[in-house]
Amino acid sequence: MTPPRARRRVRRHPARLSLLLGVVMLSIALLGVVAVGAPTYAAGDRTVQGTLRNSADNNAPVAGVKINVQTSTGKTYTGASNDQGRFAITVPGSDSGTLAVILDTKTLPDAVQIRDGASNTLRPTGTLSTITVNFPLGPDTRQVSTVWDQVPQLLYNGLLFGLVLSLGALGLSMVFGTTGLSNFSHGELVTFGAFATYLGNRVVGLPIAVAVAVAVALSALFGFLNEKGLWSPLRRRGTGLIAMMIVSIGLQFLLRNVYQYFSGGRALTYREYVTPAGRDAFGLFTYTNRDVVIISISGLALVAVTLALQYTRLGRATRAVSDNPALASATGINVGRVITTVWIAGTALAGLSGAFLGFSQSVTYQLGAQVLLLVFAATCVGGLGSVWGAMIGSIIIGLFVETSTLVIPSELKFAGAMVLLVLVLLVRPQGLLGRAERIG
Template structure:
């Protein structure tokens, strides 16, 4: 049955991908800084010689599309005079030159002001200075892709190895963001056996707290981030102290606790929606940055900084698990709680520490993602499926496996856009997960267990 189900999903993914590849053209969706669709904006597509091929207007949902007859180089222009008053193209590039060999998504990020360090494009400027293709999570405009960050600077529109390197680096960064959340989730599962569906909303909690400290209290983003991570850890501690520990003492089963975690996730999510609102909000700093153009790679400085910090934190957690007394106690509880308790380890205290670390890591993931994407009440919900995929792929209950699974998922999601439509990149990642589970159910670093 499981094999048939996996085959059906893979068939759907392959068929959808094939259909997407048959189409040839350019398309996109125009949204303002609050993620509201922008209708009635004129988009013109011309060939390399400047001959106009088509001019269309964005629809009520902000979407536009132009079908093309042949592959090649095309110039896509957004007529800024048709934008609503106060809106402009944030990266200063209303004209983009793109190479079309499939149905390509083209991004025009709209806002009320230019990104930091960006000069508006002047008539006659070379449109190839910046591309607007949406091949990575950082450049997608749909809510489902918000866990991937919006690249506010200019992105080189080059093919071949340059594009592959950019996608690889973007995938590594995305994988690190997933890893921050996945390591904590895996540690909670390893020590308690609980599949915590509220973990995605801990990610949202971190982003919301950082935004509050930055916007409402006027603190710098780096100070707001530190406070948000501390509050995330405190929130994790409070969850275990006030909810999960009492449930464990009452002997509540894991299935019942998993259902409770779903209810808790909904409570946090809709409480955030009620008090915070459904619009996307951005920090007062780092909304847009002039990217570093290395020739073979274009990347925003904030992505480099957040990626390095995430990597250092993940390495620090790994070293702590291997070489500290608390880390060894955590691994002992994950292996056999009863045996660990018989040796004098305070199992409940270890579990509470794990909840604290997990909450802090999830909040850090939310802060780093929201620096690029902005904050929205359901941002963690969209990332949760990939976090679960990373944990299962690496091996349930092992923090090291969660890190490896996260990196693989992040890189695969990004690199897959070289051969499939960007809209299908998550389908490919989850298809690989199904294949791994069919061939190695314990995951990459998991151990086989005797059943029956």
């Protein structure tokens, strides 16, 4: 009598999955770079903005200067700089086409003039809904810097970006560690945090600190609803990880289109601390008080999560579920409750990451999509399912993205991060801190 065939045990192999995800993300990134070459004008209103400062008077703001924006249809929209030297002119979305931004030199104050060699007419290009232009006034007082002079500033920018990125990567890595799900809708959770902060700050009128705190709480609630309404029922039905990954891709596009519908495709900004004054740090780089707060909060959040995972009862239960869910359940651990808690914490961290990214990159429906590949790259470089790996991978990706602009165009810096991902996985498929497993 032929014995029954033993059922094959399904195992997750982070090393193989990391390599596969790396190749897929590199392909997507390269396709995105190619797509950039075909510009189309953004739907909705466009805003032309800028700040006028006189370099001859210690960069003092210049007020009352008339700015005209002419469109290819022949219409002209006019504005003037305020007491801070800022101007913002809105061009209706119905008036599409190229723009010509003209500074009326007759309205310049006495002894203030356009810099020699500069023009009072600018023709900006691009597809953004917010267009920033610069009219240099007064003599050129800039100092010529070498490549090495830029390194400290780029390292600082990379550390700042890496810490913010690690908040999103940590949430993604925790979800993967406990469920095995590669959640491609994680970027939209980042976008949710940015939009929640914008609504709290701009619409409701909350102080920015309170708005960020409320956004984190709403993000945690959003993660809870995601888990209870979608992912938990799918797991109970025995849905495979590949099918659930495809569901996450569909959820990604659904949420992104919802954000686009309600925001109109515009680039939105918070009411406070969008362009804070910079401070010099020993002549090496420039920083702002806002950056210091972001770095401090990000660092505290990361330390708190890692300490909780290491020393609390819930943290030990989470690590047990991540290592072997069946054995954890057999020892009395409520696996479902642990996974729900991980979803709440992971989406809260993603929301905090989105709130911070909204300061530097504006709040758009594409915010999460722009950093999703970098979040995946960070988790794969560090090691899928590894908390420390997600943080270290994020710092590496952040530093590489910023410093790579020394040798490649800034438009390609994100694609460069994908190349770094593939190179790391070719040498160490399980990531820097991932565990190697025997396959076969």
